[in-house]
Amino acid sequence: MFKKAMAVLSLIVVLIITYLGLPQEVGAAQTVEDIQDKGTLILGTSADYPPYEFHATIDGKDEIIGMDISLAEAIADELGVNLQIEDLGFDALLPALEAGTVDMVIAGLSPTPEREKSVSFSKIYYEDKPSIVILDKNRDLYGNQESLAGHTVGAQTGSIQADFAEQVEGAETYFLGDINQLVIALQTEKIEAMILTNSTAQIYQENRGDLYIYEGDFEGGEVEGNAVAFPLGSDDLVELADGVIDEVHADDQLETWLQEVSPYVELSEDDEESGSFLSQYWPLFWEGTKTTILVSVIGVFFGVILGVLLALMRLSDQAVLSTLATAYIEFVRGTPLLIQVMFIYFGLGMLVNIQAIAAGIIAISLNSGAYVAEIIRSGLSSIPVGQSEASRSLGLSYIKTMRHIVFPQALKNIWPALGNEFVTIIKESSIISTIGVAELTYQTGIVQTQSYKGILPLFISMILYFILTFTLTKVLNHLENKMSY
Template sequence: MKLSKLGQFWWLALLSCLVVLSLGGNAQAASDQSLAQVKAKGTLVMGTSPNYPPYEFQINEHGKSKIVGMDVEIGKQIAKDLGVKLVVKKLSFDSLLPALTTGKVDMILSGMSPTPARRKNVDFTNIYYTEGEAILINRTDQAKYQTKKSLAGQKVAAETGTLQYNLIKQQMPASKLTGMSSAANLILALKTHKVAAVVKGTASATAYAKNDPSLMAIDGHFKTSSAQAGNAIALKKGSTSLKVAINQSLTKIKAHHWIQKRYLKTAGKYLKVNTADTSMWHYRDYFAKGLEYTLLIAIVGIIGGSLLGMLLAMLRFNAVRPLRWLATGYVEFVRGTPLMVQIMFVYFGIGMIVDVSALVAGMIAIVLNSGAYLSEIIRGGIQAVDAGQTEAAESLGLSKGATMRYVVLPQTLKIIWPSLGNQFINLIKDTSMVSIIGVTELIYQLGIVQADTYRGVAPIGIAMVIYFVICWVLTRLLRYYENRLNRGHARQLN
C-alpha cells in the first residue's frame, strides 16, 4: 500500500520520536549505576521488619537469633543470581521506606504492597507473591464476627503504613480503625480484647491462627486493584538496572514455583522451631542481649549528656551573646521536639552525609537529647547557689574560673543531685525509643519474642522486671552518693 507525502511525513515523525525516546531511555539506563554499585561492594542490603511470619521473622536457633522466612529465601536467591552476599538489616516497618530513600538499604523485601502512594517515592519490581487479606478474630467470637460487615462499630486494627490499614479505612468505614506499629502489639491487643479483629495478609493470618488455638482467621473478601494486589520489592527511585536484574530472578523463582515448593515450606519448618519451646527461659539470650544494649546506650547517654549539659550550661552564662543565643536556641529546639523524631533525623537525615550504624545513631541522639535537659538542671543549680558565696570567693582573690570550679560547682552538685537522679532514670527508659531504627535493645527484643512465641503478656512482664531492677539499683547508688554528699557538707559546716 502506497502512502501519500503527508502520510510519509507523519510516519517519519513517529519513527523519529520512537528513536529519541529509545535513546533517552538507553541514556537513562546507562546513567543508572544501581546494579554496578551493588556488585562493586559485593553485598545486597535487604531491609525488613522481622515480625511478620511466614514472610520474615526471627527464630532462636541454638541460642542465637536468626532472621528467616519466605522473603529471606527470596532475597538469598536474588543475591546468588547477582553474585553478591545478602545482608539483612532489621528495622521497624515504618522506618523501611526512609531507610531505602536515604541509602541505608538497597531494597525492601518485607511483604510490602506496591500501593500508588508508595510508587510516588520508590520503584517496585514485578509482583512476586499474591495473596488475599484475612481477618483474625478470637475463636470465642466466631459466632459474632463472620464477615467484615459484622464488625461494624467495632475496633479493627492493622499495622500503620500497610495495605491492610488502608483497606480498613476504605472498605470498612463503619468500623473503628486502630493503627499500631508492631504486628506483635496487634495480636496482643486482639487477645486481650482491646480490638475485635486484626486485618493481615492471608499467609501471616493463617500462620498466627495455626500456632495459636485461641485465634482463627476468616476470609476478608477485600477488593484490591491490580496496582495494589500482591507483594513486590521496593527499590530506590531510578534503580532501573537493579530492578531489571531482580525481575529476572523473580521470573525464575516464579517459573520454578519455588515459593510454594520450597520457601513457604522452609518458613513452616522454622515456625515449628519457635513454637516448640515458648518459655521465656528459652529466650533468655534475647533479653540478655537487649539488656546489654540498653545499658550501653544508657551509660553513653549519661556520660555524654552530662558533659554536653555542662558545656551548654556554661555557655548560657558566657559573656559573648552569640554563644549564649546558640546554647539557648539548641536547648529550646531539642526540648521542643520529640526524642523519636530526633533519633530518626540523626539516623536517616545526618546518615545521608555520614554513614553511621543504627546503634551509633541512637547513642548520638540520646546524648544530644539528654544534654539539653541536663543543661537546664545544671543551670538552675548554679543560679540557686547563694550569690554571697561567689562574692566571698572573689574577695579572696579567686578568679572566675576558680570560683566556679572550687566554690559554685561543688554546691551546685549537691543541690541538683536528686534532679540528676530522676533524669538518669528517665534516660534509661528513653533508650526504648531507639528500637524504631532497629537497635536490638530491650524493647526491640521484647517485640521479637512476642512475634516468635505468639505470647503477648509474658515478654512484657519480663521486660518490666528488668527495667525495674535497673532503675532500682541506680536509685540505690544515687541515694548512697547523695548521703555521702550530705555528710561531707555537714562536716564542712562543723
C-alpha cells in the same frame, strides 16, 4: 535574651527546611555497579511477619529468616555481594529507602500508586489473599465482614491491609506499627478484628489456637501481590531483581523456601511449657538488657559533657554563646525524642552511612544534654554570687572557682534532679527500638514473635526495666547520702 534565642532558632529552622527542600542526592546505591563496588546489599525489612520475615533462634543464635529473606539472599548472590539486614518498623521502611539507609526493601510490600511515586518496584514475586482475624470465641458475633460495622478493625500501619481496613463499612480503624501489638490488642479485645495476609493469619491461628480467620471482601483484595522496592529510578536493579524472580518462579523456589522455614514458625511442645519460657528466651532478654545499659551509659556520659558545656554557655556574658545555648535547649526540649531519633537516623543517612545504634546514642546524648544543661544551670545559679566574688578576690581563677567552690555545692543541690534524668534515659532508650537497635524493648518484640505470646514478654521486660532503674536509684541515693557528710 529569649527574643534573641528565638530569632536564632527561627533562623536555624529556616536554614534546615531550605536545605531539605533542595534536591537531595540519596545515599542509597542506585545502580548494580554501585552495589558491587561497596560489596554489600543492605536489605530493609520488618521481621515480625512469618513466614515472610521473622526472628528465629538457630543453634543458639537469633537470626532473621523467611521467604523474603531467602529472596533477598538470591538477589545478593546474583550481584555477587554480601547481604546485610536492617530490621526496622514497617512504617519506617520506605523513609529508610528514600534516605539511603537501605538499598532495597522486602517486607511483604505491595505496590500501590502512592508508593510507586517515591520508589521503584520489581515485578510481583508472591501473591496472597487478605484475611480477617477475630477471636475464636467471638465467631458468632463477628464471623462475617458485615458484622464488624460499629466495631474496631486493626491493621499494620502503612500496609495495604490498612487500606483494606478502611473498606470495612461502618467500622472504626486502629493502626499499629507491629503485628505483635495488633495481636495483643485483639487478645485484650481493644479491637474486634484485624486484617493480615492469609498465610500469616494461618500461622498465628495454628500457634495460638484462640483465633478464627475468614476471607474478607475488599476492593483490590482478590490477590495481594508482593514486590521488591528499590530507590526511585533504579532501573537496572529492578531489571536484575525481575530476572531473579523469574528464575525463582521457574524453579518453584518459593514453596521450597516456605517449607524450609516452616519448622521455625511452629511451636514445639517444649515451647508451650510455661516453665521453660524464661529459660528459653532469657538470652534474648539478656542481650537486650546489655544493649540498653550500654546505650544508656554512653548517652549519660556524653549528655553530661554536653550539658555542662551548654550550661556554661547559657550563663556566659558572651551574648552569642548564651543565645546559641538557649536556642538549642529550647528546640531540643520542645521536640519529641522519637522524632529526633528518626531525623538523625534517616536525615544523616542522606549524608553519611550511620549505624542505627550510633544514631540512637547520638540522639539520646543530644536530647539528654539539653535537660542536663538546665539542671546544671539551675544548680549553678543557686550558689550565692558572693562566693564566686570572694574566691576571685582571693586570686582564684574562674576555672578554679567553678571547680573547687561552685560546682561541688551545685552538684549536691542538683543531684536528685540529675539522678532522675539518668533514670529517665534508661526508660527512654526504648524509643531507639524503632530504628532497629536491639535493646530490651526490641528483643521483647522478638520474643513475642517467636513465642506467639503477647503479655508475658512485656511483663518480663517491665521487671527488667524496674530492676535497672531501681538499682540505679539506690546507687544514686547512696552517693547522695555520702555528699551529706
